[in-house]
Amino acid sequence: MFKQLGVLGCGLMGGSFALALKRAGLVKKVVGYSKSPSTTERAKKLGVIDVAADSALQAVAGCDIVLMAVPVAASEAMFSAIRHLIEPGLLLMDVGSTKRDVVAAARRTLKERVDSFVPAHPVAGKELAGVGNADAALYSGCQVILTPLAQTPIELVQKATDVWSAIGAQVLRMTPENHDAAFAAVSHLPHLLAFAYVSAVTNQTAGRDFVGLAGPGFRDFTRIAASDPLVWRDVLLANRDEILRQSQRFRHALDAIEHVIRGGNAEALEDLVRKASDARAGWQMNAPKPASGR
């Protein structure tokens, strides 16, 4: 399907994409670049990439597909570094958890070449970052949100859809604005809360003893708090307005539950807890959706 894949940022996300495309027989050769040469070398030693490039531009030369897998705030500099080699027909994608800021950076930097960019957000990941944890199956069964620009050729958007589908993902299309509003609610806010919670618990005198007693509830609730600090610093800043809006909603809900707890109102408390419990029990990850997304 593709001649050559360029991976910009050979971490968990970029490395897993390379492995998945190789396993599916979708690409012949993978060239990789990371800011740190030792990461690029490691990716090569692990067989995640075939060629280690010395620069982003070199990694893109000769490619018909490029995946940019860097923290979102690094997108603009990366677009600048590679824009001279972005030509019609090339499929350029990212994996960022925010889309408005990345699209704006692409427009500013790539100008008329922005047509080649199909913004993508694969809803996948694990807390063990780095190329050493790259996994050909990471995207299998996950959702990938594309937020294509109006001017992008429909064939290129279809090509992007096909490649994610071919490695097992379910592809949806949304606007960058809808994307960022939705993910502020279902992903960014939970990360913010998990970081705040872990800070609060561990920054108390008995915190160390306390967490030593924690069980599977704590384990799962805080799993996302171990996420990559650079990635999440950028996401929390890039989507701050939506995230702070969602956090405000959360604070109101917390106020409401605490109010009935403080008042000892068992009936009202049961009602609030039951509604949340029912809502969560009825949720299913990757439930079937209309093919076109929202």
Add this chain to the structure above:
Amino acid sequence: MFKQLGVLGCGLMGGSFALALKRAGLVKKVVGYSKSPSTTERAKKLGVIDVAADSALQAVAGCDIVLMAVPVAASEAMFSAIRHLIEPGLLLMDVGSTKRDVVAAARRTLKERVDSFVPAHPVAGKELAGVGNADAALYSGCQVILTPLAQTPIELVQKATDVWSAIGAQVLRMTPENHDAAFAAVSHLPHLLAFAYVSAVTNQTAGRDFVGLAGPGFRDFTRIAASDPLVWRDVLLANRDEILRQSQRFRHALDAIEHVIRGGNAEALEDLVRKASDARAGWQMNAPKPASGR
């Protein structure tokens, strides 16, 4: 090891204890009682209990070990119902997530017979409640906190320790006060936050669309929000002072992170997120502890 086990409350916790003791060959006969006769019948049909009792008192008659597995607010009524049959040598335990309130209820109700009661909190569970989800392996590898009373014979506390150890749990001893402070931080507050978060997300106009896009981070973060409403209503009320105190700490930590987000302070944000991320990444469930607990 035991002649007859009485299970008061044939749900997930009580049923799993019965199955575990049977599998380990620790008990010959299990008598069960639940408030709802259909639950007791179901437990019998599933082979979780051998005999369905019509009353709590009947379930305790002839037993040398009794497990009370009811929501914590139901403890006092249950102690009252069975106290005439509590005799020296009988090992009576509960599984409540709070301990000060259950111990107080036991002292009030059982009076001098309270010596037979060894309060227990197995740090286990899953969100699928009910006897149909009972599992002989539920307690294997989990921690069980005992908060024994000063007057309880050391042999009885040892017997309690031995039975949990025999079904694969790691047993620790604490005071009820230390227990409730620790679990407010590492279990009760996360539940409160998860309930509030799920309420906030689902109670907005686009909430249904939003959660349809959610991935593995949301899944794990909200898993505990699907917990049993009756159990958690009682826990949140029983331990409210400690929980509200922990929630206050959480709010301060959330304020601090939001403050740097709002100010766009990337460096300070990275520092806060990194500290939380490192703390969580360095945590391990059931890490080895001194045998005597804290």
